[in-house]
Amino acid sequence: xxxxxxxxxxxxxxxxxxxxxxxxxxxxxxxxxxxxxxxxxxxxxxxxxxxxxxxxxxxxxxxxxxxxxxxxxxxxxxxxxxxxxxxxxxxxxxxxxxxxxxxxxxxxxxxxxxxxxxxxxxxxxxxxxxxxxxxxxxxxxxxxxxxxxxxxxxxxxxxxxxxxxxxxxxxxxxxxxxxxxxxxxxxxxxxxxxxxxxxxxxxxxxxxxxxxxxxxxxxxxxxxxxxxxxxxxxxxxxxxxxxxxxxxxxxxxxxxxxxxxxxxxxxxxxxxxxxxxxxxxxxxxxxxxxxxxxxxxxxxxxxxxx
Amino acid sequence: xxxxxxxxxxxxxxxxxxxxxxxxxxxxxxxxxxxxxxxxxxxxxxxxxxxxxxxxxxxxxxxxxxxxxxxxxxxxxxxxxxxxxxxxxxxxxxxxxxxxxxxxxxxxxxxxxxxxxxxxxxxxxxxxxxxxxxxxxxxxxxxxxxxxxxxxxxxxxxxxxxxxxxxxxxxxxxxxxxxxxxxxxxxxxxxxxxxxxxxxxxxxxxxxxxxxxxxxxxxxxxxxxxxxxxxxxxxxxxxxxxxxxxxxxxxxxxxxxxxxxxxxxxxxxxxxxxxxxxxxxxxxxxxxxxxxxxxxxxxxxxxxxx
Numbered sequence: 001x002x003x004x005x006x007x008x009x010x011x012x013x014x015x016x017x018x019x020x021x022x023x024x025x026x027x028x029x030x031x032x033x034x035x036x037x038x039x040x041x042x043x044x045x046x047x048x049x050x051x052x053x054x055x056x057x058x059x060x061x062x063x064x065x066x067x068x069x070x071x072x073x074x075x076x077x078x079x080x081x082x083x084x085x086x087x088x089x090x091x092x093x094x095x096x097x098x099x100x101x102x103x104x105x106x107x108x109x110x111x112x113x114x115x116x117x118x119x120x121x122x123x124x125x126x127x128x129x130x131x132x133x134x135x136x137x138x139x140x141x142x143x144x145x146x147x148x149x150x151x152x153x154x155x156x157x158x159x160x161x162x163x164x165x166x167x168x169x170x171x172x173x174x175x176x177x178x179x180x181x182x183x184x185x186x187x188x189x190x191x192x193x194x195x196x197x198x199x200x201x202x203x204x205x206x207x208x209x210x211x212x213x214x215x216x217x218x219x220x221x222x223x224x225x226x227x228x229x230x231x232x233x234x235x236x237x238x239x240x241x242x243x244x245x246x247x248x249x250x251x252x253x254x255x256x257x258x259x260x261x262x263x264x265x266x267x268x269x270x271x272x273x274x275x276x277x278x279x280x281x282x283x284x285x286x287x288x289x290x291x292x293x294x295x296x297x298x299x300x301x302x303x304x305x306x
Numbered sequence: 307x308x309x310x311x312x313x314x315x316x317x318x319x320x321x322x323x324x325x326x327x328x329x330x331x332x333x334x335x336x337x338x339x340x341x342x343x344x345x346x347x348x349x350x351x352x353x354x355x356x357x358x359x360x361x362x363x364x365x366x367x368x369x370x371x372x373x374x375x376x377x378x379x380x381x382x383x384x385x386x387x388x389x390x391x392x393x394x395x396x397x398x399x400x401x402x403x404x405x406x407x408x409x410x411x412x413x414x415x416x417x418x419x420x421x422x423x424x425x426x427x428x429x430x431x432x433x434x435x436x437x438x439x440x441x442x443x444x445x446x447x448x449x450x451x452x453x454x455x456x457x458x459x460x461x462x463x464x465x466x467x468x469x470x471x472x473x474x475x476x477x478x479x480x481x482x483x484x485x486x487x488x489x490x491x492x493x494x495x496x497x498x499x500x501x502x503x504x505x506x507x508x509x510x511x512x513x514x515x516x517x518x519x520x521x522x523x524x525x526x527x528x529x530x531x532x533x534x535x536x537x538x539x540x541x542x543x544x545x546x547x548x549x550x551x552x553x554x555x556x557x558x559x560x561x562x563x564x565x566x567x568x569x570x571x572x573x574x575x576x577x578x579x580x581x582x583x584x585x586x587x588x589x590x591x592x593x594x595x596x597x598x599x600x601x602x603x604x605x606x607x608x609x610x611x612x
Binding site: 015018019020022024027028029032033035053054055060062064065071072075076078081082086091092094095097102104106108110112113115126138143145147160210 | 321324325326327328330331332333334335338339341342358359360361362363364365366367368369370371372377378381382383384385386387388389390392397398400401402403405406407408409410411412414416417418419421428431432444449451453455465466513515516517
């Protein structure tokens with residue numbers, strides 16, 4: 001196991017990894033190829049579970065986040081997209097300023113959309129008001145944004161990061177079975193990439209003043225597990241999570257089963273930059289030492305994979 | 307040729323296309339598969355030109371946009387990412403508000419990064435201060451953001467949209483040859499997808515008060531061409547552009563040739579959502595009528611493709 005800081009600084013030195021701003025990284029060279037191969041392996045696992053792939057929008061309406069009770073749950077992470085107004089005089093003031101960047105920052109209009117903090121809210125919003133027979137399953141990969149103060153570290157914790165989710169909406173029993181199956185596939189995939197992992201119970205970092213209750217329930221009912229890298233520099237780093245939301249989103253978005261009861265939902269979320277990091281701390285920063293990743297042959301190692 | 311509004315409304319009705327907020331679209335079903343196939347065909351053309359693929363960061367520093375003289379050129383489009391401050395009392399005020407979305411919009415901190423308005427600025431920033439032997443070529447696909455007031459139309463004009471660029475940095479002659487080659491490959495690709503196009507001189511919609519001069523020079527020297535869809539509902543819609551920046555970015559970012567002179571740059575930009583729309587208005591919204599897209603066999607039709 002390589003120390004993550006050493007791997008990251010080696011990649012930065014080589015120019016394969018860089019930060020455009022805190023929490024915003026770029027990749028090139030062999031690192032780009034590796035990221036793509038890791039993501040294709042995860043996509044293959046997701047497609048074995050569901051043939052239905054979506055591309056979710058890059059931003060999300062504040063109303064949708066309200067419906068999802070996002071502001072009570074994780075206000076600390078919220079990131080939004082704002083723009084300059086179309087007012088000609090204001091634009092000219094920015095354009096002619098000696099410090100136009102600072103001037104633009106002061107002149108932005110109030111944000112008109114949030115940047116997606118997760119993939120699955122888009123899916124519940126698209127299914128709002130629907131009635132589901134047994135189950136629906138879909139997968140999507142997207143750039144997600146969570147502002148975590150000054151805790152950013154390249155690949156381990158980004159302001160923007162790539163995430164693939166597999167989402168289940170349907171029966172109570174189906175949701176938990178899906179989540180359990182997700183744990184098995186994700187740890188089998190990690191093992192086939194040579195990554196040692198452990199699965200353990202977890203809770204979301206809910207905003208305490210308004211969502212302590214959800215955190216307690218989550219722990220009590222064991223609704224969340226995480227797949228973490230073993231021996232990661234003495235710390236915990238989750239690379240995937242397995243979440244049973246029970247009827248929370250079904251009720252919030254009016255998604256029901258045929259008998260009229262609110263649908264259950266569950267999601268499996270892969271943090272793609274962290275899978276890349278897990279591969280790198282396992283096999284080192286030198287491309288010559290990386291085992292080849294062939295999504296098709298990996299799939300033979302995954303239970304239920306095809 | 308199908309009317310674009312009819313195609314879009316048919317896809318929306320079917321649920322394959324939807325807007326999460328003005329200018330922010332999602333895709334699923336057969337439309338998702340088609341988008342992926344079109345993008346893979348364009349990626350194959352880009353990789354035939356350059357084997358070097360990058361993933362650029364999701365946001366960009368205001369300083370980098372200042373260096374690129376973005377604020378004088380296109381302030382009207384600027385979109386930025388802002389977040390809530392970590393202040394506990396403020397977060398609690400948002401979290402407990404009866405209208406938390408509206409409350410959050412009022413409480414955002416000043417934006418700390420811009421959302422990428424184009425791919426190539428990231429590339430010049432990464433090459434800043436470098437000395438180039440003959441030429442460097444790279445490609446990247448990214449989500450770009452440009453706020454165009456109330457002119458949004460699904461697939462034709464998004465606030466966020468997918469763009470693939472191929473970027474050349476090097477000699478004066480190499481830059482123009484690259485741009486000319488780009489026009490040939492892009493129109494050959496369009497033809498192989500059945501899309502009728504025309505190539506014509508164009509100018510960027512520079513902000514007049516501060517960049518009228520650049521617009522005039524661009525026209526005078528024929529530095530920009532666009533590939534447009536023929537017979538598109540009586541209007542012009544560009545699906546790719548071919549831009550010679552001369553030494554503009556080489557000087558701005560201190561990128562030089564071995565003799566110390568500023569490097570020239572040029573880029574070929576494919577608007578991926580618009581390629582999808584071009585395919586759809588050509589072949590219709592019904593998947594049964596879509597010709598198969600096989601990136602490998604298309605490449606045989608592209609001059610210099612392999």
